[in-house]
Amino acid sequence: MLLAQISDLHIKPPGRLAYGKVDTAALLRAAVASLTRLSPRPDVVLATGDLVDGGHAEEYALLQEILTPLAVPCFVVAGNHDERHPLREVFQGPGFGYLDQAGEFLQYAVDLGGLRLLVLDTVVPGEGRGQLCRERLRWLDERLAEDRRPTLVAMHHPPFATGIEHMDDMGLEGAEAFESIVAPYAHLERILCGHLHRSIQCRVGGTIASVCPSTAHQVALDLRPGASGAFIMEPPGYQLHLWQGGRLISHTCPVGDFSGPFPFG
Ligand SMILES: [Fe+2]
Ligand SMILES: [Fe+2]
Structure with a gap:
């Protein structure tokens, strides 16, 4: 089972740039094209929040169009730039039935075969x-307690200071x-x-918590106390999580035009 994780897509209304600089739609199209060229292709895609930039229905509609080739x-997953209501209005129907089980909060459980996903x-x-x-x-505690299959938890905000x-x-x-809730659950894989x-x-709590790069702009790495926030156009990317032999193996994949691959021999 191959799960592709994309994150922080920050889709704007058609023709608009994020922060006046970043063509998030074009960058997501490039990420989607990269994913569709993979062999093997991912079995499922997980989008870990900040799907759009302003929480508007027209942004979600554009997002859905860009994701269709997958x-x-x-x-x-909902992030701080998302709005639950327009998200659910646009993402409904075939393929998005899992959202029907969510209540006020956009939380749901998905069976991925040998793996379980809790959002x-x-x-x-x-x-x-x-x-x-x-x-x-x-809700999380109950879901983790009811099923001991290997489980992934997906959430927008990481549960640790960076x-x-x-x-x-x-x-x-x-x-x-x-x-403290997740720590006792040895079946929490990631x-x-x-x-x-x-x-x-x-x-975190005996397992690995990981953050995926954005398909658009990256947050500039600055570990100085008091440093002001900035973004940087480092290579965008996604992650591929391969469930194989009872382990989750995670690969970070930049998106761009790179020379190669070249044979070693
Ligand atoms: Fe973001
Ligand atoms: Fe965010």
Whole structure:
């Protein structure tokens, strides 16, 4: 089973650039083209939030159009730039039935065969920070307790501080409670996140939490206390998570025009 993770797509209304500079739609089209050229092709795609930039229905409609060539099940996670209502209005019908099981929060469980996927909603409407309240955490605890198959948890805000201060300032409230809930569950294979627009890994509650790069702009790496936030056009990318032999093997794949591949011999 091959799961492709894309994150922080930040799709704008047609013809608009993010921050006046970034053509997020063109960059996502390039990522989708790269994914459709893969052999083997991913079995499923997981999009870990900030799907669009302003939470508008026209942005979700454009996003859906850009994702169509993937032609595999696509599981969406809400991020701080998303709006639950227009997201659900656009992403419905065949292929998105999993959203029907979500209540107020966009949380749902998916059977991926040998693997189980639990999607969490960390959104605080109108704010950049994330939150896991008691209700959302109880749902997670119940889902983890009811099924001992290897499980992936997907959420937009990572449950750890990264050292990039301006991003940590809009981090995840409830991260400590989250960690104490997941720690006893040895079948939790990985925590897949977005929000940071970089590839980052950290141990959380005995498993690995990881952040996927953005398909568009990246957050500039600046570990100085007090450093102001900035983005940088480092290579965009996605991650491929291969479930093989009872392990999840994660590859980070930049998207761009690179020379090669060349044979070693
Ligand atoms: Fe983002
Ligand atoms: Fe975000």
